[in-house]
Amino acid sequence: MSLNVDPSWQPWLDEECAKPYMQQLRGFLRAEKDAHKVIYPRSQDWFNAFHYCGFDQAKVVILGQDPYHGPGQAHGLCFSVKPGVRVPPSLVNIYKELQRDLGIQPPPHGCLIPWAEQGVIMLNAVMTVEQGKAGAHQGKGWESFTDAVVEKLNREREGLVFMLWGSYAQKKGRVIDRQCHCVLESVHPSPLSAHRGFIGNGHFSAANLWLQERGVVPIDWQLPAHYELSEA
Numbered sequence: 466m467s468l469n470v471d472p473s474w475q476p477w478l479d480e481e482c483a484k485p486y487m488q489q490l491r492g493f494l495r496a497e498k499d500a501h502k503v504i505y506p507r508s509q510d511w512f513n514a515f516h517y518c519g520f521d522q523a524k525v526v527i528l529g530q531d532p533y534h535g536p537g538q539a540h541g542l543c544f545s546v547k548p549g550v551r552v553p554p555s556l557v558n559i560y561k562e563l564q565r566d567l568g569i570q571p572p573p574h575g576c577l578i579p580w581a582e583q584g585v586i587m588l589n590a591v592m593t594v595e596q597g598k599a600g601a602h603q604g605k606g607w608e609s610f611t612d613a614v615v616e617k618l619n620r621e622r623e624g625l626v627f628m629l630w631g632s633y634a635q636k637k638g639r640v641i642d643r644q645c646h647c648v649l650e651s652v653h654p655s656p657l658s659a660h661r662g663f664i665g666n667g668h669f670s671a672a673n674l675w676l677q678e679r680g681v682v683p684i685d686w687q688l689p690a691h692y693e694l695s696e697a
Contacts, residue, residue, distance in 0.1 A: 470512050471519040478515065481613055490606030494593065503596035505532050506539040513541025514588045517581035524584035524681060525626045525672055526618060528611075528634040531603070534594045540694075542587040544654075545577035548692050558654040558663060563686055566669045572688040579692065583684050588614060590637055616640055624679050626672040630654055630663065647675040 468478055481487060497504060506513075529543025533553060538546045544556050552560070552575040560571035581587060590611045595601035615637060618625060625646045629638045631653030641648055651666040652658040673683035 468512050468515075469509060470515040471517075471522075473520040473522075474515040477520075477617065478512070481610065486606045486609050490610070493602075493605050497595065504593050505534055505536075505596060506541050506593070510539070510541035511592050514543075514581070514586050517542070517578055518584055518586050520618075520622075522584045523586050523618065523622060523625060524676055525580075525628065525684060526586045526588065526615070527628045527630075528615070528637055529587065529589040530631070530633045531591050531600055532589050532594045534597055534599050534601075536596070539594070541592070542577055542581055543589040544575075545587060546575040548574045548576045548694050550575060554656045555654045555659075558656065558659040561659075562654070562664050562666065563669055565664065566667050567686060569687050572690055572692075574688075574692055576692045576694060577688070578694070579688055580684065580686070585684060586618075590633065612637065612640075619646065622646075624675075624681065626675055628668055628672070631658070647672070 468475065468482070470478060482491075494504065527543060532539035532541075532543075533546065537550050538553070540547050544553075544559060546553060546556070556575045557571075563569045564571060577585075577587060588611055591600070591603050591607040592611070593602045593607065619641050623645050627638055627641055627646055627648045629635045629648060629650045634653075635650055638648060638650075649666070649668045649671055651668065652662045654663045669684075669686050676683045
């Protein structure tokens with residue numbers, strides 16, 4: 466696995482990726498590619514959550530479940546899509562809550578990189594998927610890897626905000642020390658559940674209040690109207 470990540474993550478990731486379970490995952494992914502299966506996101510984007518946000522820079526952690534499985538959507542940050550790609554329904558609802566909570570106008574794109582660059586880690590529990598087959602890479606090792614990420618952040622950082630939307634993310638967050646960190650929970654922003662408590666959860670203002678009370682610069686949740694993604 467080629468890792469294009471912030472240097473602050475590199476030693477830990479090198480160690481974690483050398484473990485047997487990650488070697489098995491690597492073999493699975495190689496076999497899938499050898500079988501000419503289309504995998505999203507592209508391999509150079511798998512670890513983007515650790516590319517745009519350094520370990521010590523992290524302020525907020527948003528946990529997703531599975532990457533988008535349509536062409537051109539997933540690029541390694543949960544809920545985010547590349548510029549020019551239609552904003553997915555769950556992200557539409559995230560934007561609706563941002564507008565309700567903070568009066569922020571939704572941008573015409575779904576690229577959340579500006580959040581990551583401010584310290585928001587957007588991590589899918591399973592970091593790859595086969596085209597058109599939601600959940601195809603579940604149970605192959607990614608869950609153990611992302612559990613280890615959550616445990617490391619919980620153990621070695623203080624005062625983070627964890628946004629856990631839906632039962633899957635909430636189960637993954639059971640290890641979080643709620644005396645040390647702020648844990649915000651609600652239903653998932655999916656159209657199937659958003660009306661049952663995601664819209665109205667106030668998580669974005671609550672996160673910023675928590676950060677400000679600790680002397681940390683809050684997140685500017687307002688995304689630029691236009692964002693160009695470097696393909697370098």
